[in-house]
Amino acid sequence: MEFFRSHVLICTGTGCTSSGSRLVISGLRKELEERNLEKEIRVVETGCFGFCNLGPIMVVYPEGVFYCQVKLEDIKEIVEEHFVKGRPVKRLLYSDPNTEVKTQEFENIEFFKHQKRIALSNCGSINPEKIEEYIAKDGYFALGKVLNEMTPLDVIEEIKKSGLRGRGGGGFPTGVKWGFAYKAKADQKYIVCNADEGDPGAFMDRSVLEGDPHSVLEAMAIAGYAIGASQGYVYVRAEYPIAVERLTLAIKQARNLGLLGKNIFGKGFDFEIDIRLGAGAFVCGEETALLTSIEGKRGEPRPRPPFPANSGLWGKPTIINNVETLANVARIIRNGWEWFASMGTEKSKGTKVFALAGKINNTGLIEVPMGTTLRTIIYDIGGGIPNGKKFKAAQTGGPSGGCITAELMDTPIDYDNLIAIGSMMGSGGLIVMDEDTCMVDIARFFLEFTQEESCGKCPPCRIGTKRMLEILTRICEGKGVPEDLETLETLAKTIKSTALCGLGQTSPNPVLSTLRYFRHEYEAHIYNKKCPAGVCKALLSYEIDPEKCRGCGLCARNCPVDAISGKIKEPFVIDNDKCIKCGTCMEKCKFGAISRK
Amino acid sequence: MNDGLKKEQILGIIEKKNGEKEQILSILMEIQKESGKNYVDKEWARIVADELGIPLTKVYDVLTFYAMFSTEPRGKYVIEVCNSAPCHVVNGSAVVQMFEEELGIKMGETTADGLFTLQYVPCFGACDIGPAVKIGEKVYGNLTKEKVTELLNSYREVSTCQK
Numbered sequence A: 001m002e003f004f005r006s007h008v009l010i011c012t013g014t015g016c017t018s019s020g021s022r023l024v025i026s027g028l029r030k031e032l033e034e035r036n037l038e039k040e041i042r043v044v045e046t047g048c049f050g051f052c053n054l055g056p057i058m059v060v061y062p063e064g065v066f067y068c069q070v071k072l073e074d075i076k077e078i079v080e081e082h083f084v085k086g087r088p089v090k091r092l093l094y095s096d097p098n099t100e101v102k103t104q105e106f107e108n109i110e111f112f113k114h115q116k117r118i119a120l121s122n123c124g125s126i127n128p129e130k131i132e133e134y135i136a137k138d139g140y141f142a143l144g145k146v147l148n149e150m151t152p153l154d155v156i157e158e159i160k161k162s163g164l165r166g167r168g169g170g171g172f173p174t175g176v177k178w179g180f181a182y183k184a185k186a187d188q189k190y191i192v193c194n195a196d197e198g199d200p201g202a203f204m205d206r207s208v209l210e211g212d213p214h215s216v217l218e219a220m221a222i223a224g225y226a227i228g229a230s231q232g233y234v235y236v237r238a239e240y241p242i243a244v245e246r247l248t249l250a251i252k253q254a255r256n257l258g259l260l261g262k263n264i265f266g267k268g269f270d271f272e273i274d275i276r277l278g279a280g281a282f283v284c285g286e287e288t289a290l291l292t293s294i295e296g297k298r299g300e301p302r303p304r305p306p307f308p309a310n311s312g313l314w315g316k317p318t319i320i321n322n323v324e325t326l327a328n329v330a331r332i333i334r335n336g337w338e339w340f341a342s343m344g345t346e347k348s349k350g351t352k353v354f355a356l357a358g359k360i361n362n363t364g365l366i367e368v369p370m371g372t373t374l375r376t377i378i379y380d381i382g383g384g385i386p387n388g389k390k391f392k393a394a395q396t397g398g399p400s401g402g403c404i405t406a407e408l409m410d411t412p413i414d415y416d417n418l419i420a421i422g423s424m425m426g427s428g429g430l431i432v433m434d435e436d437t438c439m440v441d442i443a444r445f446f447l448e449f450t451q452e453e454s455c456g457k458c459p460p461c462r463i464g465t466k467r468m469l470e471i472l473t474r475i476c477e478g479k480g481v482p483e484d485l486e487t488l489e490t491l492a493k494t495i496k497s498t499a500l501c502g503l504g505q506t507s508p509n510p511v512l513s514t515l516r517y518f519r520h521e522y523e524a525h526i527y528n529k530k531c532p533a534g535v536c537k538a539l540l541s542y543e544i545d546p547e548k549c550r551g552c553g554l555c556a557r558n559c560p561v562d563a564i565s566g567k568i569k570e571p572f573v574i575d576n577d578k579c580i581k582c583g584t585c586m587e588k589c590k591f592g593a594i595s596r597k
Numbered sequence B: 001m002n003d004g005l006k007k008e009q010i011l012g013i014i015e016k017k018n019g020e021k022e023q024i025l026s027i028l029m030e031i032q033k034e035s036g037k038n039y040v041d042k043e044w045a046r047i048v049a050d051e052l053g054i055p056l057t058k059v060y061d062v063l064t065f066y067a068m069f070s071t072e073p074r075g076k077y078v079i080e081v082c083n084s085a086p087c088h089v090v091n092g093s094a095v096v097q098m099f100e101e102e103l104g105i106k107m108g109e110t111t112a113d114g115l116f117t118l119q120y121v122p123c124f125g126a127c128d129i130g131p132a133v134k135i136g137e138k139v140y141g142n143l144t145k146e147k148v149t150e151l152l153n154s155y156r157e158v159s160t161c162q163k
């Protein structure tokens, strides 16, 4: 085996690829070759470290030095200073946005310190395109163990006892579900991995597939053994090209090594996996819709029961599991259920991956034990809110969920607590909003999404969400009437109880939750015709402070609709009837004389 | 027949998927990608229907249901702008304006040279680098005015090289 004195890990996930990590990698390879260092220093292309807004990210082992925002121009210096002279390049180290202290080692950065990476443990530490690296991290050991030492019922029991619950949103106990499919009698059964991930704000499944595809394949084979299925499908969004590419490669490699295919480990167990692409319909993430889509039809949901575990793909018993759920399976088999059950809260075991997005310093992917508080996630890991703004709320569960307010920041986050406060876990997207976010506007936005994605099969969802959206739009335009809030609540209740599938049933949640915690914002829009956050354009007005105005006329020249008039060297005024609230004048004024109300 | 795809090409795509009915999504996606104009023409849809042995209406059922498909020609490059909440919160609408200004078209339109179409799509999971857009298989994030100009120029260059 070759011996390298240093390993350089560079992320090639979607985030870092978009910020240019491919260029950095080829530049580094070239530089190392020119200096004859390519036999001493090994470049490893990895999946996502999670710290996406600081990409491209580079970690150098054995020291664990963490470089961020590395550019092609930095390569010469890194090679010369760090790899030749052994002095890490200070300039490129991570600097805490609040304290500006630079941290050299990866483990000591606040962002990583509070995390516990299980589902993501290989993301960022192995090359996802090399099955050998997965195997070197005990990959496929669990599959071997299951086939050699465990009966299908043992496997199901192990997963049941671990307390693993579905990470795709529903939170259904995984072992119990497998038990149903095990009991169902049929000549053929299927395992389906749900990688449709359409929840706005969620990208953990993408990262797992990009960074550790084999962990999902191995788990699917284990599930196949447990319920007696010989065929698996990964239903993945075509919008995730890197994930699709790595999955395809991973399946090929596993087949070549006999880890998929016929007679795996010589134990008489056959299992094949194929990929099916989703074509951009959010509702296809719903399990029954997903199945009809795999069958090559319009992805419309159907009523349950029968549940897929009894009658799924082509009417056969089918287990559908989310990517992150599956990413935990092999680790549970390897380390035992006690290990997994020792983490988390009473009814939510293990860890959860969250995708941080919106108004937060450190956007990216994090994994924390269940029961971690929002405060820890936002302030310790997320580095707080940018530009010294005030935190207002965080939305979990995307368009099916609700918001967590500042007062609830210390609630331990798990499935049940989130439901109790009117939100839900969803797939783990966490959108952070600050004082500049209008909660009515956000509710309208989410509803617009569900309205657009509604498959139209059942009237409560198709028509009900449309009515709700009309009302919300009206409120944002300053045309809301006092009865609107009550009508919204009635509509919401009806939709919740009568829609056919989860999409419709949960679509009123963002409205109900914002009504519960931010009713005053709705009221301000309706009664005072004001948008407190200054977002809803129709309710804004721009004014020039005559004290501060120097009469330069710059604003008037830039106004696209000539709504500003005045004499040079005298205070100007805005005609609010003409004004289209574009905000250009406020941006242009050099004296801060224009304000938005 | 129109200039985009030849019948043999379509037959080739179908054959690659073993002519399986269930693979209709992948087949149509491939056709759309190969068309150069990011759409599926009615004639091509008919070939697919015939080859898979299903009614044309079933093909249209699929084409109209999934957001990724278009039955009208679009630009060579479709610029897909995320309009979901995470990008909205970080001021995605400013990005739309930048593209509209730089391309001289409005959302939903195609440039006169047939190179770019600007359109909204729901979240494609690049929220970590929002506001984000997607062009073909590439994702671009943390966009600023300079980046937008640079980006469009790079696509314009590629396209002139290929001519």
Ligand SMILES: Cc1cc2nc3c(=O)[nH]c(=O)nc-3n(C[C@H](O)[C@H](O)[C@H](O)COP(=O)(O)O)c2cc1C
Pocket (backbone or CB within 6 Å): A165, A166, A167, A168, A169, A170, A171, A172, A174, A194, A195, A196, A197, A198, A199, A282, A283, A284, A285, A286, A287, A288, A320, A321, A322, A323, A325, A326, A427, A501, A502, A503
């Ligand atoms: C509208 C809608 C969209 C959904 N989208 C997804 C998704 O993108 N990914 C996912 O794993 N589950 C999604 N689900 C949940 C699935 O229906 C299903 O519960 C899940 O895949 C089961 O896997 P799990 O038990 O491992 O969580 C969605 C549900 C609904 C109602």
Ligand code: SF4
Pocket (backbone or CB within 6 Å): A283, A300, A301, A453, A454, A455, A456, A457, A458, A459, A461, A462, A499, A500, A501, A502, A503, A504, A505
């Ligand atoms: S609730 Fe909405 S998405 Fe679900 S089946 Fe009914 S119309 Fe379709």
